[in-house]
Amino acid sequence: MESLALVGIISIATAGLTIAFGSIGPALGQGRAVSQALSSIAQQPDEANTITRTLFVGLAMIESTAIYCFVVTMILIFANPFWNYFLP
């Protein structure tokens, strides 16, 4: 097979796998964090402000792992550095 086509196939398949696996972990983590925060707010409604703020910061930290996967996916699809080696 031509190496250019091979690079394309592998890049696209890897991009799909990356975003698929990369979103599983953060989704589970965010679900846990939100459920814990909700039960904490239910127990202590007075502390809702602090809990919500910490929750948002924590969610952003968790989400950043998914964002890294997304960035890698976008690089693989739109800015693949390996094209240049095989482009005529």
Added chain:
Amino acid sequence: MTINPDQIVLFEWGWFKINSTIFFTWLVIFLLTFGSWLITRKLSSVGELSRWQNLLEVLINGINDQIREVSRQEPGPYLPFVGTLFIFIAISNILAIVPGYVPPTSSLSTTAALAICVFIAVPIFGIAHQGVLNYLRQYLQPTFFMLPFNLIGELSRTLALAVRLYGNMMSGTIIVAILLTITPLIFPVVMQALGLLTGLIQAYIFAILAMVYIASASKAHQEIEKKGEE
């Protein structure tokens, strides 16, 4: 479709290029400084407040409260830096609803610059708070062998700050562009609204994380003070 607004060149004259990142960054800077100058030109402490002065006061008070709650210190020295980060990122993200506008934060160069600002500000605030030796001693906590890990942590959190903001903003524009080709009628509007929310949250998180890092660099001093009081 492009994932990098640095490649959109708006104006070119020989080697001198203005790409859309630079242009819109300067637009936001101009909007912020000119707007603030216009509002703060005639402040009044008695009688009726102007609407815009009220807006700025609410904003500054809100940022002050957040800084005070996160760092448990007086917000005075941190307000200019953290507040500017927040307002700049928030405005550049919110303006994304204006057609033709490309948020400068969806370029990795802008977010990397902002993250490097935080990277430099942390030791400056830390040294100002507790002196050079005490600040450097923090890197040897809890033992000498943790030094490389502390250094790596310092670098990787800077990288994480930059890539987080970039990824969030870039994903917003990309998802809207992809949806436009599939369902061009209503869904892009919904995603745009969601993009506004994420934009604001990311601005808030960037500022809060910068504050947390700065506060952690100037925390050891406080603990020593507390022990002294006891």
